[in-house]
Amino acid sequence: MATTKIRNMEEFAEVSGVSRPTLSKYFHDPDSVRASTRDKIEKKLAEFNYRPNIYAMNQNRKLTNNIGIVVPYLADPVFAEFARTIELLCHSAGYRPTVFTAHGHPEEEVEILEALRAMKPAGLLMAPLGRASDRLEIERFCDDIPTVFFDSELSGLDVPFVGADNPQFTRTMVEYLCRTGSPPCFFEMKTPANPNARKRRNSYIETMEANGHDPQIIQADGEGWSFEEIGLQAGLKAFEDKAFTSDTILCSNDRIAIGLLTAAYEKGITVGLGANTDIRIAGQDDHPFSRFTCPPLTTIAQDFEAISRQSFDLLMAKLNDQEIPMQNSYIEGKLIMRDSA
Amino acid sequence: MATTKIRNMEEFAEVSGVSRPTLSKYFHDPDSVRASTRDKIEKKLAEFNYRPNIYAMNQNRKLTNNIGIVVPYLADPVFAEFARTIELLCHSAGYRPTVFTAHGHPEEEVEILEALRAMKPAGLLMAPLGRASDRLEIERFCDDIPTVFFDSELSGLDVPFVGADNPQFTRTMVEYLCRTGSPPCFFEMKTPANPNARKRRNSYIETMEANGHDPQIIQADGEGWSFEEIGLQAGLKAFEDKAFTSDTILCSNDRIAIGLLTAAYEKGITVGLGANTDIRIAGQDDHPFSRFTCPPLTTIAQDFEAISRQSFDLLMAKLNDQEIPMQNSYIEGKLIMRDSA
DNA sequence: ATAAAAACTTTACGAGCGTAAAAATAAAAC
């Protein structure tokens, strides 16, 4: 029966029989007031449906409870998954997460940071674009606002990082492939957007050599974030040129592998681990769609949960001024055996 | 050479030689001040890198320049695509868009709306969850804040809508399939999350009957947003039970079709329009991945650009108190012929 | 050159809340 509209905290203080400063405390942290007071407030809160003005709140707080989540490309299901997981963590810890995407453009990444600065966020969880990122601008931001990088790191900056153990990913897959068939050649983008790609290539070379095999790398032209399309086009060309030096192809990531699977299909080349198939294809990341490719893609699963959790915990530690281990954290992936390899 | 840090507009007024109210006007709309004044401000702006406190700004403005974008499930690439397109439109019109996702849960949808209310946004562009949505809460919100629905409508509410012309989608596809082979049966979820599904089913039935064919519907069990998985499991079962009454299967949407393609693959059933294939499969939506399925999926393309543009324009009209045509807008899709049908 | 219009400055108040200090009250401890 809210007869009058509550316009501000003062009016709500009147109807609830609690003073405004106490209300202010309550909204800051409900547990900071006596249980009886809390009950009184919450009863009236349900009745009047009042919410404090967040702008007035944040204006005076040195620190807001906003947390920024920045990803390079939200239309990539891998980042959608990261964003989703981290959002949930923030939310359940009482923070207000906001997801931003750079749409693959470094200028947008900087713009986001500038807009974010105006929001005075408590902290930032960021998966930087990588190679293309404007290091200087990002560094300037991280100096002011507690930040943790996830998924891809920007070396040289004094910012903790949590992400996949890329060398382990590739090593695990190369060893599996060698164990079960011919040693793989490696299919990747010539100029990958993401720094993880380099680590995977290096690990491929190392592991192959360690096992006495000759590493063979096939590189796809093309820039941007249309990995499937790049994998498809370069795959078609490579099949035509007989550029693949092995009947087993390890792709730098699942999205490229998805494109390559399509290329194989169009060329009439059968993929799988059966005796009557032509080649094997493997990916890395366990992209949400890789279970639905034809054949389902053998890959290494990112531990989204662990990466999200750890990067969030690191940020919390930073916010609470705890001594944090500045060493980066690399999370292992798990081999997901499906039919493609 | 910013020797002193600028803390607020007053301090910036001093160093820039412009009065604070004029600055306020400038930040509200740069074109509202004289060119010479604008230059003076912008010169100092570059030098001192000052930005007004958005919280203080929004606190006093009756209307912020925030625009909310709410989608039911951001991990679905179709919505990622919508979000991306609309974000860009808002941005280039000088608004500050913020994307929210309900993660498929009606409670979260309501929470977003409540958080959004606190942000006092100028307007909202929303793709409601649909069937599961809390109509009452959404209606209450739309009464207060200018809103436009896109992608899926909530009938009965006085809110303009822009979305796909679902009957046209299905009609176009059914006619194409009939023209080029056997009349299709229809594969859908029994309890679809999205109201568009119903329209597509109805259109399927109508079109089939209009062409003198017997409509046949196969329904998949399962709830939630894992459409591919649902399509896969139900597809496997349907193949085993020989439940598909035609060698041509039209799916309610691409994601289900992707699951069904995987099911066909696992059953050794070949898909395509060649003479030596077993069945044809078609989807609807032109999901970003449907070009990369094996075989590439024949589908109807959503006109993301047009839907985004029109819903944004509608919202702008609402914000400017223009007389808007309250009739809903349905955007036609285009047949994308690929190899699966 | 003069009048009219537009833009700017000065002054002043308001928005909604944070927060500090002192006084009053309630709860817990003994």
Place this chain on the structure above:
DNA sequence: GTTTTATTTTTACGCTCGTAAAGTTTTTAT
């Protein structure tokens, strides 16, 4: 029941910017 301790109330000021009104300066029109 009194003392101690924890909460709450009262009072008061601050934050940053929006915005209105009246006066001044600059620009435009004639």
